[in-house]
Amino acid sequence: MTYRIPTILDVLPMLTDLKGKIIVTKIGGSVMRSKETLESFAKDIATMKAFGIKPIVVHGGGPEINQMLEKLGIQTKFQSGYRVTDKETLEVVLMVLAGKTNKHLVKILNDFKANAVGVCGVDANLFECEKDLTFGDIGFVGKIVSVNCDFVLDLLYKGYIPVIATVGSGKDGIYNINADVAAAYLAKALKAEKLIILTDVDGVLVNGEVVKSLTISQAQHLIETSVAKEGMLPKLTGVIDAVKDGVKSVHIINGKIEHAVLLEIFGMTLGTIIKEG
Numbered sequence: 001m002t003y004r005i006p007t008i009l010d011v012l013p014m015l016t017d018l019k020g021k022i023i024v025t026k027i028g029g030s031v032m033r034s035k036e037t038l039e040s041f042a043k044d045i046a047t048m049k050a051f052g053i054k055p056i057v058v059h060g061g062g063p064e065i066n067q068m069l070e071k072l073g074i075q076t077k078f079q080s081g082y083r084v085t086d087k088e089t090l091e092v093v094l095m096v097l098a099g100k101t102n103k104h105l106v107k108i109l110n111d112f113k114a115n116a117v118g119v120c121g122v123d124a125n126l127f128e129c130e131k132d133l134t135f136g137d138i139g140f141v142g143k144i145v146s147v148n149c150d151f152v153l154d155l156l157y158k159g160y161i162p163v164i165a166t167v168g169s170g171k172d173g174i175y176n177i178n179a180d181v182a183a184a185y186l187a188k189a190l191k192a193e194k195l196i197i198l199t200d201v202d203g204v205l206v207n208g209e210v211v212k213s214l215t216i217s218q219a220q221h222l223i224e225t226s227v228a229k230e231g232m233l234p235k236l237t238g239v240i241d242a243v244k245d246g247v248k249s250v251h252i253i254n255g256k257i258e259h260a261v262l263l264e265i266f267g268m269t270l271g272t273i274i275k276e277g
């Protein structure tokens, strides 16, 4: 579906409201493989910054990690949407997520004058974590316990856009962190105005239809009844946490829609919004 891009005059009130506010956008690996999608995303983020909004980008890279693991002949499996991460897998996650994926995204953002800086959760102890045992022992999978907000705010207020790869620092080494959960945790730690999650489906689907709006308890019900599965599980888990902790507005939308981020912040109701309640 294509949407009419609003004019500057249409969106002036929203721009005024959002000036100086922090918006965390998470782009999923599922939508990062198309050059057109990445360019549209980069233009949106650069435009937000040009209008005085403070964007932060958190990225995934699951499919790229899968591809590299396959090339290296390493089997991979997921438990409830989280990659089971042994030592060998962790090395590949680190190499791909904090390396290739992060740098390519930074480059494309900077092609559109975003002034992006790529970091990972290990830098300045951005994400400190402990072993996540929610689903038993699934290896080096981290659960964030604290965020270095000052580091992110310093970058933002010096005019940079932080582009964050989700590995973190733990007592006994580096951990792999699910990118949706990390984005949600960061949004709540920074009391962000909005969290936008871009993925490869039109929103949260129930019986094949997009649900326009979900309360926390409805989202919880979708998890408990296994309507939300695989990659949607960490999204909803993170989002519930973020909404409970004061993030005003959370949206799960299709990142393949051209200018999805700008359309969303300018009030087109795309995808699923998750609200308190």
Ligand SMILES: Nc1ncnc2c1ncn2[C@@H]1O[C@H](COP(=O)(O)OP(=O)(O)O)[C@@H](O)[C@H]1O
Binding pocket: 027, 028, 029, 030, 031, 060, 061, 062, 180, 198, 199, 200, 201, 203, 204, 205, 206, 227, 228, 229, 230, 231, 232, 233
């Ligand atoms: N109820 C649901 N609604 C929408 N997507 C769902 C649902 N349950 C499972 N999914 C899966 O979640 C996927 C998105 O998560 P994921 O593959 O991890 O993408 P990303 O890389 O964007 O994080 C969808 O492509 C879909 O297969």
Ligand SMILES: CC(=O)N[C@@H](CCC(=O)OP(=O)(O)O)C(=O)O
Binding pocket: 027, 028, 029, 030, 059, 060, 061, 062, 063, 065, 081, 082, 083, 093, 097, 141, 142, 166, 176, 177, 178, 179, 180, 231
């Ligand atoms: C623990 C865990 O599952 N980590 C993820 C990190 C990347 C990610 O979340 O990428 P997407 O957003 O593209 O799914 C992984 O290894 O795939």
